[in-house]
Amino acid sequence: MIPLFILEFACLMNFSSKPFLALAPMAGITDSAFRLICRENGADLVYSEMANVSALYHRSAKTLELLKFSQAERPYIIQLFGKEPKHFTYAAQLLSKKGAPQINYRNPKRQLGFQPPDGLDINFGCPAKKVFNNGSGLALWLQPKLAQKIIRSVVQSTRLPVSIKTRIGLEIPERLRQTKNILDLPDFLKSLKINELGLSSIMLHGRTYKQGFTGPINYQAILRAKQYFSGTILANGNIKTPKIAEQTLKETQAQGLGIATGAYGQPEIFKLIKKRLDLTKPDPKLFTESQDKNRQGRKLLLNFLDQKITLALRHAHYVDLLKPTKGIIQFRKHLLWYFKGLPDIKKLYPLLTQVQTFSQVKSALAQIKKTMIKQKNFINGEKSIG
């Protein structure tokens, strides 16, 4: 029997008319704690950090630990990267039969065993030197036969939905080109015979290899992909505010969005996008509205600060349970993101960048609140999420 959550996920991916919002995969960022805080704040599905299939093949306990998740994160997609079809087969079988380790945040010491995720994704978009030069990630565009073999090996080794994440173009330097160049997405999708591979969805980052992680998003290229792929398309890139989310959906006609750095310090972005798209609730321009220099504005701003503190604390609590030894040190970057843009916050950076324990996070947050309330220019905060 197919578990209910898989059916729900399949519905979400294939039949839902409402756009759905995914937390896109980010190495070093989308661990279980961050995924959970995003799910609690409106993300419809979440991706793991990318996991190296060769490491899984060689029984790396560290890689399995990276994939640890809690039931509350479902639907949870594990992203795989590599270049060896044999290793992809092994990883897909392992993850869909045995699964990944679990954590229960209410009782983290309890051993729960393993559970399969709700989907498997293959990375065809990573431009990082370490990955690209090794022939994995986006470099697989240069070997369409191998790319096809990899997708087939995963699809044939699992009953879970399989997706890929890639970019809209290669734009590689001349020296890296091979005889048969694949330079844009239609070429890549056509050479794969993408509709014959049994994929459920594609997440498309609207930038090329050359652009890396900055520069404009090519909405047209994402829109055009619909002509070549009949499954679900998620648009990704630069979705930092509800307004941009709305624009991205309109311009790309995608069925959903993948949000990556837009969730830095604002996991609530998913909720805010949903509010904006529903059009039933007021536009949540918290900071913009609160710039009216009146009492109501100050109240809104204080509410905003309280919300940020509550989110950051909850997130830190999960991190502390997930990774009791080094977690809070890794969490420092998130702390900076949560409060980025607040007036004079830089003065408090030394406090935020030295926390080592959960109780130090609590004191630092109390200190932030105390300092912010005292600020005369608190009312003119620059941070905007409209």
Ligand SMILES: Cc1cc2nc3c(=O)[nH]c(=O)nc-3n(C[C@H](O)[C@H](O)[C@H](O)COP(=O)(O)O)c2cc1C
């Ligand atoms: C720190 C970081 C790590 C990333 N790791 C991955 C990854 O593991 N797999 C992947 O497919 N994309 C990865 N990406 C790319 C993002 O998923 C996303 O495509 C990109 O950041 C553009 O979206 P954004 O503008 O919303 O940030 C990463 C991006 C960043 C910034």
